[in-house]
Amino acid sequence: MEVTGEPIRVQSLLQSGISRVPPEYIQPPQNRPIQTDPDATIPVVDLFHFNTNHRESTREAIARACHEWGAFHVTNHGIPATLLDTVRRAGLAFFNECPMPEKLRYSCTAGAAASEGYGSRMLVSSEDEGNNTVSQVLDWRDYFDHHTFPLSRRNPNRWPNFTSDYRESVAKYSDEMKILAQKLLAFISESLGLRSSCIEDAVGDFYQNITISYYPPCPQPDLTLGLQSHSDMGAITLLIQDDVGGLQALKKGGESWVTVQPLSGAILVLLGDQTEIITNGKYRSCVHRAVTNPDRPRLSVATFHDPGKTVKISPASELITDSSPAKYRGVVYGDYVSSWYTKGPDGKRNIDALLLES
Ligand SMILES: O=C(O)CCC(=O)C(=O)O
Numbered sequence: 164m165e166v167t168g169e170p171i172r173v174q175s176l177l178q179s180g181i182s183r184v185p186p187e188y189i190q191p192p193q194n195r196p197i198q199t200d201p202d203a204t205i206p207v208v209d210l211f212h213f214n215t216n217h218r219e220s221t222r223e224a225i226a227r228a229c230h231e232w233g234a235f236h237v238t239n240h241g242i243p244a245t246l247l248d249t250v251r252r253a254g255l256a257f258f259n260e261c262p263m264p265e266k267l268r269y270s271c272t273a274g275a276a277a278s279e280g281y282g283s284r285m286l287v288s289s290e291d292e293g294n295n296t297v298s299q300v301l302d303w304r305d306y307f308d309h310h311t312f313p314l315s316r317r318n319p320n321r322w323p324n325f326t327s328d329y330r331e332s333v334a335k336y337s338d339e340m341k342i343l344a345q346k347l348l349a350f351i352s353e354s355l356g357l358r359s360s361c362i363e364d365a366v367g368d369f370y371q372n373i374t375i376s377y378y379p380p381c382p383q384p385d386l387t388l389g390l391q392s393h394s395d396m397g398a399i400t401l402l403i404q405d406d407v408g409g410l411q412a413l414k415k416g417g418e419s420w421v422t423v424q425p426l427s428g429a430i431l432v433l434l435g436d437q438t439e440i441i442t443n444g445k446y447r448s449c450v451h452r453a454v455t456n457p458d459r460p461r462l463s464v465a466t467f468h469d470p471g472k473t474v475k476i477s478p479a480s481e482l483i484t485d486s487s488p489a490k491y492r493g494v495v496y497g498d499y500v501s502s503w504y505t506k507g508p509d510g511k512r513n514i515d516a517l518l519l520e521s
Pocket residue numbers: 374376390395402404409410451452453462463465
């Protein structure tokens with residue numbers, strides 16, 4: 164998702180032997196990772212392989228997790244552990260072993276938001292409240308973004324083939340994640356008393372992107388963030404990480420960050436802003452960020468499921484009553500995305516702009 168110029172890869176910066184991070188990566192004091200709440204943990208929901216005998220209790224567990232966190236791990240989700248490992252291994256091989264000149268052949272298009280390929284910068288500058296351009300602090304992260312659904316956007320020839328099974332594995336993973344996202348949205352809809360297809364119908368055909376993020380070790384982790392605080396823009400994100408750890412989430416109404424401890428074999432579900440709008444705020448999108456560490460590179464694979472750019476998202480009519488009026492105005496998804504890229508993620512500022520006066 165490059166926005167201007169040919170950016171510096173964080174990995175190259177590290178390999179140049181620096182012992183201090185350049186000033187553009189230094190977060191203002193209020194955004195630095197200071198401490199986390201050691202007692203709180205993200206809920207774990209057992210999906211029991213979608214066995215109907217467990218549907219009621221799973222639905223209740225999902226309702227609690229969506230209400231309190233907008234994030235939860237799922238186990239017994241039916242995706243083979245070997246597929247999760249293969250995708251992580253393929254991603255790691257690209258970042259760790261592929262020579263930089265070859266990596267650069269896959270660079271994102273400079274100046275185009277959310278373009279496919281190898282990148283480092285989500286945005287270079289953004290606007291403040293007074294529409295003044297401000298420089299963004301840079302994330303300590305490189306990534307590879309794959310366009311995977313609808314199939315008309317999927318062209319594996321644009322993906323690395325550094326390991327011989329890379330393209331095939333990402334395609335297979337994309338198919339499996341789409342099915343899991345559909346099943347989870349059905350559960351989430353039902354948990355609010357809505358028909359199973361309610362949220363999926365509102366989102367329409369998924370636009371799915373898979374972003375593999377690579378966070379090189381950082382010489383000054385106390386001053387930097389691997390990825391700044393944000394909520395995901397779309398409907399639902401499915402994320403796997405390696406065993407290094409570094410993802411943090413905010414509980415609803417919480418002030419302190421909670422580490423999302425890697426849970427072997429589990430998949431993390433993160434609700435995005437469009438699900439918050441469709442559920443009329445009954446479920447909140449999860450604010451999260453990634454921190455860095457001085458010792459080990461970290462890898463995560465995030466699979467985003469978003470509406471098409473022309474789809475208008477509004478609170479589900481079934482959830483609007485006299486006593487529970489619409490909290491958000493409807494928004495065309497493409498406009499929401501443009502505003503995100505102009506203003507920057509900065510917590511939940513973007514979705515808050517849609518709040519109606521109550
Ligand atoms: O690396 C992570 O764990 C978080 C990635 C993420 O939040 C994103 O790509 O939107």
